[in-house]
Amino acid sequence: MKVVFHEDFYTVYTNEPAAAEGRIEAVVAAIRDKAEFVEAVPADEDDIRAVHTGMHVMRIREKGLYDISALAAGGAVQAAEIGLVEPCFALIRPPGHHASADSCWGFCYFNNMAVALTALKRRQKIQTAFVLDIDLHYGDGTVNILDPEDWVRIHNPEERRRHEYLRNVAHVLSNIAVDIIGISAGFDHHREDWGGLLETEDYYEIGFLVRETARRSGGGCFALLEGGYNHDVLGECAAALMAGMSA
Template sequence: MKVVYHDIFRLVYDYDPAAAKGRIDCIIDELHGAYEFIEPDPAQEADLLLVHQPGHIEYVKGNGTLYQVALFAAGGAIKAAELAYRGEPAFALVRPPGHHAGRNSCWGFCWFNNIAIAIEKLRRRGAVNKVLIVDIDLHFGDGTDNIYEDAPEVSYYHLYGIDGLRQCLSVYTDCDLVAVSAGFDMHMKDWGFILRTEDYKTIGKLIAGHARRFCGGKFFAVLEGGYNHQVLGKSVKALLEGFDAGR
């Protein structure tokens, strides 16, 4: 499991909880030394246009610092997807998050839809076609869902408990790639009061096992939410340990 990361993600680029000081650091503290870190390039505007309308991109450009960080976030997701396509599962440790960003809209601390941009980069060049997106964030990824509402080849599933995930995976066996919107705000000590840290390991094992069985081990994850710095890093590490164990 490789971790895609750039130091630009340490910048406090906004006033929202996703941009808070120390949020990325608490994850690095848990992962450093246990995983190989790989640096991404920023996404190009042509990459953003695979998903977003030109007017939306111009709107985000109005905040120069945020725009630069967001380009690297999309680029990090692209790098993780490309590694996954080569059979090297990867986790994009990026921010801002993206699953609330639609083609011409954004809210919920999201600006560009990182995971959709990465998926479309692969799909447009014919590397993959059928993709399963599993969103484990507390909040429904309305941006991702709307982007793919007219694309039957891409299926979006939002987590409704571990039993629900098992049921989802039993149905979606025909896929070339699994992409995970990895939010951690469903934790018992975060906004959701639902999952324990060890549940993320179980989730990781289920997803990785599914990907290795049905799509040649091609899967990647991109950081979305998660705001309690005391448990966020541990939850991320648990998910990655699950990914590694799901064989």
């Protein structure tokens, strides 16, 4: 399976958990033998400004975080484009789903998912899209940017019991037929992470359900790394999701 990645994502760019040393290394160690790595390139600023205001972009520059954030957004665009042909995972950071058009929080700066899907739509590569956000935290930025659009639908499962959560994901996907499905792949719902809910094998099931939905609707699928902060389990969770998407 192709994985969009760049060694600059090893950089500890802030003191936030998403930027912690060892986090990206843990995923690479778990997927190294299962992945075909594709080097990420920065997003065009036009693609970033298609979803973020000029003032927001300027603030990220002033923080000294533009280059790493643009690289993450560019990796997301690449993963979405590859996802039209075959499943793809973007091992990127900073994450993005808490970034709105003119603000951000929660370790996010640019909304990687919104940049990627909007870029594909602007280039007429897709007409419809679906976002499944499985992060522990509600992806408010993605909703703020994309929910007003009539070509994309977003779902953040909110169940607090494991089997109900998985049933909800399966039920929602059973009614989806779109050109592409993007997974905001946060792994902090894991039993040994902040959320304490899902098992490692549940990420395989979610990946498999997304892949089957994409096949049924004749579309593509991709995933972007969002949260996940227990380095002892993060890599295996990512590997499980990838295996399900590749099945």
